[in-house]
Amino acid sequence: MRIQITDSEIETLGKYIKEKSGIALDASKAYLFESRLSPILNELGCSNYLGLYSLCKRDFAGRLTTRLIDAMCTNETSFFRDKSPFLLLVQKLVPDFYEQNPYGTLNIWSAAASTGQEVYSSIMQLIDAGITPPRFKMRLIATDISDTAIAKASRGKYTKFELARGMEGAKLHKYFHPVGDDWVIKEEIRAMVTFKKINLLDPLQLTLLGKFDIIFCRNVAIYFSMEDKRKLFDALGTQLTPNGSLMIGSTESLLGVTDRFAKKEFRSMIYYQKT
Ligand SMILES: C[S@@+](CC[C@H](N)C(=O)[O-])C[C@H]1O[C@@H](n2cnc3c(N)ncnc32)[C@H](O)[C@@H]1O
Structure with missing residues (x-):
C-alpha cells in the first residue's frame, strides 16, 4: 500500500537523509519518498513517515538508516556510459x-x-x-x-x-x-x-x-x-x-x-x- 507523505514529513526525513548522505530531496520529490519508502513502512508496520524517522533515530546500529539511504539512492548507470x-x-x-x-x-x-x-x-x-x-x-x-x-x-x-x-x-x-x-x-x-x-x-x-x-x-x-x-x-x-x-x-x-x-x-x- 502506498502511504502519502506530508510536506513536514519530507522536511524532517529529507533533512535526515541529507545529513547522512548529501542527497538533497525537497517537496517536489514526494513521489520518490512514497514509492521507495512505502514498502519499508508497510513491512515495519509504520503508519506514517515520522514513525520511520523515529525508528531510524532509535536504531543505534544504524541498520535502518542504511536501508533508508539505500532506498533513496538513485543507482542509474550503464556500461560505457557517455563513452x-x-x-x-x-x-x-x-x-x-x-x-x-x-x-x-x-x-x-x-x-x-x-x-x-x-x-x-x-x-x-x-x-x-x-x-x-x-x-x-x-x-x-x-x-x-x-x-x-x-x-x-x-x-x-x-x-x-x-x-x-x-x-x-x-x-x-x-x-x-x-x-x-x-x-x-x-x-x-x-x-x-x-x-x-x-x-x-x-x-x-x-x-x-x-x-x-x-x-x-x-x-x-x-x-x-x-x-x-x-x-x-x-x-x-x-x-x-x-x-x-x-x-x-x-x-x-x-x-x-x-x-x-x-x-x-x-x-x-x-x-x-x-x-
Ligand atoms: C546515478 S549513480 C551514478 C553511477 C555512475 N557513477 C555513473 O555515472 O553511471 C549515483 C550513485 O551515487 C551514490 N551516492 C549517492 N550519495 C552518495 C554519497 N554521499 N557517497 C557515495 N555515494 C553516493 C548512489 O548510491 C548511486 O549509486
Missing part, C-alpha cells in the same frame, strides 16, 4: 601516467560506482588497449554509499537488460560468462577491483582510501546541494595526486562550484586537473 571517459582513459590519462611513472602503480577510483558498470567498463577498455597487469601496475577501487549497489557491483552479475545498455556482443563474450539468464564478469576482472562502502561526504573515510591518479566521480553531485558539491569536490582535490585527473558526468560542471580544478580538453573530451 568519452573510457576513451580519455586509454588515449590520454593512462599513457600520460605511465610515461611519467614507467614503473609506478596507477591508482584509479570509481567513486559513486553504483552497481559496478563504470569500473568494469574501465577495465575492459584498458585490457582492449593492451594496458594490463603485471606489465602495468594498477590498483582499482570502486565505492558507493549504497550497500545493495556495492554488493551487486562486487558480484558482477548482470541481467540481459542491464547488458543491453552499452555492452557490445564481442566484449560480452570476452569478459563475461553466462549463468542461467544472467551473465557474470570473469573472476580475473572482478579480482582486479576492491569494492568498499564509502560516504563521499565523510572526509575521514576518504582520507583512509589514499591518493588517486584518476578519479571518476560522475552523476552523483547532481543530487547534492551546492554546499555539499563544494565539500565533495574540495575533498576529491585532496585525494588526487598532483598530476591526477578527475572525470565528472557529461551534464555536470565545476564552474561556480570550486576553483580547485582547471578544465582540460583532449580531442573534445573534458577532464579536470588541480590548479
Whole structure:
C-alpha cells in the first residue's frame, strides 16, 4: 500500500537523509519518498513517515538508516556510459601516467560506482588497449554509499537488460560468462577491483582510501546541494595526486562550484586537473 507523505514529513526525513548522505530531496520529490519508502513502512508496520524517522533515530546500529539511504539512492548507470571517459582513459590519462611513472602503480577510483558498470567498463577498455597487469601496475577501487549497489557491483552479475545498455556482443563474450539468464564478469576482472562502502561526504573515510591518479566521480553531485558539491569536490582535490585527473558526468560542471580544478580538453573530451 502506498502511504502519502506530508510536506513536514519530507522536511524532517529529507533533512535526515541529507545529513547522512548529501542527497538533497525537497517537496517536489514526494513521489520518490512514497514509492521507495512505502514498502519499508508497510513491512515495519509504520503508519506514517515520522514513525520511520523515529525508528531510524532509535536504531543505534544504524541498520535502518542504511536501508533508508539505500532506498533513496538513485543507482542509474550503464556500461560505457557517455563513452568519452573510457576513451580519455586509454588515449590520454593512462599513457600520460605511465610515461611519467614507467614503473609506478596507477591508482584509479570509481567513486559513486553504483552497481559496478563504470569500473568494469574501465577495465575492459584498458585490457582492449593492451594496458594490463603485471606489465602495468594498477590498483582499482570502486565505492558507493549504497550497500545493495556495492554488493551487486562486487558480484558482477548482470541481467540481459542491464547488458543491453552499452555492452557490445564481442566484449560480452570476452569478459563475461553466462549463468542461467544472467551473465557474470570473469573472476580475473572482478579480482582486479576492491569494492568498499564509502560516504563521499565523510572526509575521514576518504582520507583512509589514499591518493588517486584518476578519479571518476560522475552523476552523483547532481543530487547534492551546492554546499555539499563544494565539500565533495574540495575533498576529491585532496585525494588526487598532483598530476591526477578527475572525470565528472557529461551534464555536470565545476564552474561556480570550486576553483580547485582547471578544465582540460583532449580531442573534445573534458577532464579536470588541480590548479
Ligand atoms: C546515478 S549513480 C551514478 C553511477 C555512475 N557513477 C555513473 O555515472 O553511471 C549515483 C550513485 O551515487 C551514490 N551516492 C549517492 N550519495 C552518495 C554519497 N554521499 N557517497 C557515495 N555515494 C553516493 C548512489 O548510491 C548511486 O549509486
